[in-house]
Amino acid sequence: MVQNSTCPAYVSWRTDGMMMGMPVFAQRLIGDGLITLWLSSTPEPCDALPCAECRFFTRSMHMKPSTPSPMTNHLIDSLPLKDRASFLADCEVIDLAFGEVISEPGGQVTHVYFPLDSFISLIESLGEREQLEVAMVGSEGMLGMSLILELDESPLRALVQGAGSALRMPAAALGRHLAQCPALQALLRRYLYVLIHQLTRVAACTHFHQVEARLARWLPMTQDRAHSDQLHLTHEFLAMMLGVRRAGITHGAMALQGHGLISYHRGDITVLDRAGLIEASCGCYAADRSIYRRVITEGGAP
Ligand SMILES: [Zn+2]
Numbered sequence: 001m002v003q004n005s006t007c008p009a010y011v012s013w014r015t016d017g018m019m020m021g022m023p024v025f026a027q028r029l030i031g032d033g034l035i036t037l038w039l040s041s042t043p044e045p046c047d048a049l050p051c052a053e054c055r056f057f058t059r060s061m062h063m064k065p066s067t068p069s070p071m072t073n074h075l076i077d078s079l080p081l082k083d084r085a086s087f088l089a090d091c092e093v094i095d096l097a098f099g100e101v102i103s104e105p106g107g108q109v110t111h112v113y114f115p116l117d118s119f120i121s122l123i124e125s126l127g128e129r130e131q132l133e134v135a136m137v138g139s140e141g142m143l144g145m146s147l148i149l150e151l152d153e154s155p156l157r158a159l160v161q162g163a164g165s166a167l168r169m170p171a172a173a174l175g176r177h178l179a180q181c182p183a184l185q186a187l188l189r190r191y192l193y194v195l196i197h198q199l200t201r202v203a204a205c206t207h208f209h210q211v212e213a214r215l216a217r218w219l220p221m222t223q224d225r226a227h228s229d230q231l232h233l234t235h236e237f238l239a240m241m242l243g244v245r246r247a248g249i250t251h252g253a254m255a256l257q258g259h260g261l262i263s264y265h266r267g268d269i270t271v272l273d274r275a276g277l278i279e280a281s282c283g284c285y286a287a288d289r290s291i292y293r294r295v296i297t298e299g300g301a302p
């Protein structure tokens with residue numbers, strides 16, 4: 001893609017190892033009209049570049065601070081620059097379709113996934129109708145965490161709930177990177193802690209908190225990962241996710257709509273008042289956000 005080795009930015013990226021694997025992502029994202037992924041952290045962006053391709057990249061580097069793109073994964077973004085480029089070189093960008101089942105309980109984990117604008121529900125199933133979403137993975141996380149424990153077995157069903165893109169890496173490649181990169185090991189161990197917190201919090205939330213408050217928690221949680229105020233979610237699907245009867249969802253959604261927090265029509269939900277929705281939630285949304293910020297974003301001790 002970028003062939004002109006006299007270009008200052010090109011030389012800079014090569015010096016920092018940033019070109020390794022980069023053209024694959026850049027090409028794909030340019031094709032989709034999304035150009036800010038991964039390139040923002042390239043050091044010393046240049047304004048006077050001799051080739052059209054590089055001018056394109058330079059613009060993308062300058063756009064990132066004022067125009068954050070949802071097309072990123074926070075875990076990968078958190079890796080040190082020197083490790084991120086080689087990590088990305090072993091990833092491929094894939095599309096995930098709504099309703100796609102990535103793994104079943106007991107199935108082999110052959111890849112890990114880093115959602116970009118897609119998101120995935122982790123579901124515990126006790127029977128055909130007894131299903132409960134116990135965690136959600138979006139652009140803040142990774143699917144396939146059992147590999148961190150050196151187990152290649154999936155404990156839960158992983159169902160794509162929000163269609164979109166993800167980065168996918170083979171399990172063997174993740175193992176190589178874990179062996180070579182202490183920062184990656186530390187980061188994913190921290191994320192495992194956050195995920196365990198989410199799983200246990202859901203157990204307590206489901207038992208102790210009311211449906212309306214749980215729905216008010218679940219909607220901004222989904223909104224964060226969908227990167228959109230518009231969600232398409234049927235009563236049946238919501239009932240399955242929250243492990244309640246459809247009538248409970250109807251009552252909860254009507255109450256939230258009555259308070260002017262959402263509008264709901266035939267499965268199309270629009271979040272009208274996000275702050276109000278969080279205020280009406282059970283507190284578990286704030287708890288999830290807080291622990292992620294402390295353990296992952298700020299990197300403090302769990
Ligand atoms: Zn709760």
